[in-house]
Amino acid sequence: MEDNRIATHPILAWSRGTPVHVTYDGQQIPAYPQETVAMALYASGVKQYSTSSRFYHPRGMFCAIGKCSSCMMRVDGIPNTRTCVLQVRDGMEVETQHGDGRFPDVQAPMGGVAENNAEVLVIGGGPAGLEAALWAARAGARVTLLDQNPQLGGQLIKQTHKFFGSAKENAGTRGITIAKQLVQEVAATPAIEVYQGFTAFGWYQGAVCAADQQRAVLFHPRKVIVATGAAEKMLMFKNNDLPGVFGAGAAQTLMNVYGIRPGNRVLMVGAGNVGLIVSYQLMQAGIEVAAVIEGAPKVGGYLVHASKIARNGVHIMTRHTVLEAVGTDHVEAAIIAEVDDRWQPIPGTEERIACDTICLSAGLKPSTELLEQAKVDLAYTGELGGWVAKRNWAMRTSNPDLFAAGDASGVEEASTAMMEGKIAGLQAAYDLGYTGIPVEEQKETRRNLDDLRAGPFGAKICIGLKCVEVLE
Amino acid sequence: MSHFETGIIDALYLRENGFLPSEERQRKGPVAVIECIQEIPCNPCVGACQFDAIHMEGINGIPHVDFAKCTGCMSCLKVCPGLAIFIQDRSRAKPSVIVPYEYLPLPVKGGTVTLLGRDGAALGTGTVRFVLAADKVSRSSLVSVEFDDPALCEQVRNIRVG
Numbered sequence: 001m002e003d004n005r006i007a008t009h010p011i012l013a014w015s016r017g018t019p020v021h022v023t024y025d026g027q028q029i030p031a032y033p034q035e036t037v038a039m040a041l042y043a044s045g046v047k048q049y050s051t052s053s054r055f056y057h058p059r060g061m062f063c064a065i066g067k068c069s070s071c072m073m074r075v076d077g078i079p080n081t082r083t084c085v086l087q088v089r090d091g092m093e094v095e096t097q098h099g100d101g102r103f104p105d106v107q108a109p110m111g112g113v114a115e116n117n118a119e120v121l122v123i124g125g126g127p128a129g130l131e132a133a134l135w136a137a138r139a140g141a142r143v144t145l146l147d148q149n150p151q152l153g154g155q156l157i158k159q160t161h162k163f164f165g166s167a168k169e170n171a172g173t174r175g176i177t178i179a180k181q182l183v184q185e186v187a188a189t190p191a192i193e194v195y196q197g198f199t200a201f202g203w204y205q206g207a208v209c210a211a212d213q214q215r216a217v218l219f220h221p222r223k224v225i226v227a228t229g230a231a232e233k234m235l236m237f238k239n240n241d242l243p244g245v246f247g248a249g250a251a252q253t254l255m256n257v258y259g260i261r262p263g264n265r266v267l268m269v270g271a272g273n274v275g276l277i278v279s280y281q282l283m284q285a286g287i288e289v290a291a292v293i294e295g296a297p298k299v300g301g302y303l304v305h306a307s308k309i310a311r312n313g314v315h316i317m318t319r320h321t322v323l324e325a326v327g328t329d330h331v332e333a334a335i336i337a338e339v340d341d342r343w344q345p346i347p348g349t350e351e352r353i354a355c356d357t358i359c360l361s362a363g364l365k366p367s368t369e370l371l372e373q374a375k376v377d378l379a380y381t382g383e384l385g386g387w388v389a390k391r392n393w394a395m396r397t398s399n400p401d402l403f404a405a406g407d408a409s410g411v412e413e414a415s416t417a418m419m420e421g422k423i424a425g426l427q428a429a430y431d432l433g434y435t436g437i438p439v440e441e442q443k444e445t446r447r448n449l450d451d452l453r454a455g456p457f458g459a460k461i462c463i464g465l466k467c468v469e470v471l472e
Numbered sequence: 473m474s475h476f477e478t479g480i481i482d483a484l485y486l487r488e489n490g491f492l493p494s495e496e497r498q499r500k501g502p503v504a505v506i507e508c509i510q511e512i513p514c515n516p517c518v519g520a521c522q523f524d525a526i527h528m529e530g531i532n533g534i535p536h537v538d539f540a541k542c543t544g545c546m547s548c549l550k551v552c553p554g555l556a557i558f559i560q561d562r563s564r565a566k567p568s569v570i571v572p573y574e575y576l577p578l579p580v581k582g583g584t585v586t587l588l589g590r591d592g593a594a595l596g597t598g599t600v601r602f603v604l605a606a607d608k609v610s611r612s613s614l615v616s617v618e619f620d621d622p623a624l625c626e627q628v629r630n631i632r633v634g
Contacts, residue, residue, distance in 0.1 A: 162612075164512060167519040
């Protein structure tokens, strides 16, 4: 059987442990305990998880972080299971889901709903959520932290590159190292209770319902911080639903979290920081990058990231877009073309690029579902990735008990997400009367955040913030 | 095409804007070259320098090396997130360059590697003087390569093993 697991890597090492077995459409597939179902299948060469509801097109993964519905399968009889975030268990039965999920033949062993009186509820265990939880707890609050992934850290756990930003705040340190430090601190903080693998899905008059595969819990928090991150955006082109077309972040999850090769030859679409960084990381994992294409006339990300891949021989093609993914069950090639000043493809410039993977890095959309349910004031702000919550300088939304931080409050990057999380966490604690951390600490963090945004790369963010930051 | 379209930094731009040390300075000893010409919010190189040789105005400023103060100690190379710092040295019998390297396999001391330019094109071969493997803080490995043509000092920015 095919095995796409990476053995050696210049930055990472994986301790995989003893393999277990899952059954995939009646066939035994080896899997390692840390792996999720989708990852284990992918490692064994299974890249189609379902067929679409209307046209029965093959469906592969897209986001690999539990944000979309692309990897939904039947697991132990339960349809619509997001296999990218569900860890494997020996003997698990996984089936391709054909079309819409049928109601389970077996009833889920879901007992009643437990109740929890959380003081500060932080939803999302990425950079913003971890910092929010830590600082709220440091100030004196009791914190409950929910995270829907198998492990804490959000997207930091796949950031193998060294962070930019201020030396005061973690710059020069790899994201994976920052994640490890934050997660250790959370584990060492008794005032933080973690619900791992729990998806918060419902807002009920201030109460938040969350569940994993086994149980549901209704939280009655006094303050809520939504740090749910963002989801990768799809691009419109022919056959964009073909397995092998997925987010650049999904490729990063595969190779950097689970040590699985996303493909052998990748076309990267988008030369923002994510596209450039992931291209570099693909090469570090020994994968060929066919080219990086970008619709804009200039590279959108940092020039240093572009230079890093250019000096390894990767061709960056600005003013180019993808027209079509070629293949029947899986990507075999991409058709790209040059675009004019209005981003329209120029006839006659089409080019076929042989590749087995097309990675999209076309931006992210804030995950605002809970904020929408809670009916806080939102504003569509293109500069921040889409609909985001209006808030004051301390990340408080129009609901005084509800905060948003990190990419969920506007797509930026991990350093700023951590600072926003800290500001929101401290504010939630101050609101409840906890003063273990002086207000000056919070104010200084806000000043440092403004400094980071003061350059040309922060200009767009600042324009966006003008639309959503409410002055008091 | 400009470097903002291709990612390939223009050597002429670097030279004309004072990012590259003079030949005279390179003959005196190793010196850092920072190819970071865009205002981005990042400053670890400034703090890493013990000789006050890197200056920047605000966190979004562009780092400038005071070539007279720089000793080529490599502290800044280790922390630069952009892997945009290199050491050029023409003080020894053979000219050499130190590049950050984050791929496998790592080259070995005394081995022959292909020298690559800013565009990834081969510039010839060089001999590995030393390899500083990434330390526990998980910083980048640094590879020093030497070669015959001193003009390559300004051009070699990457290597290919094998």
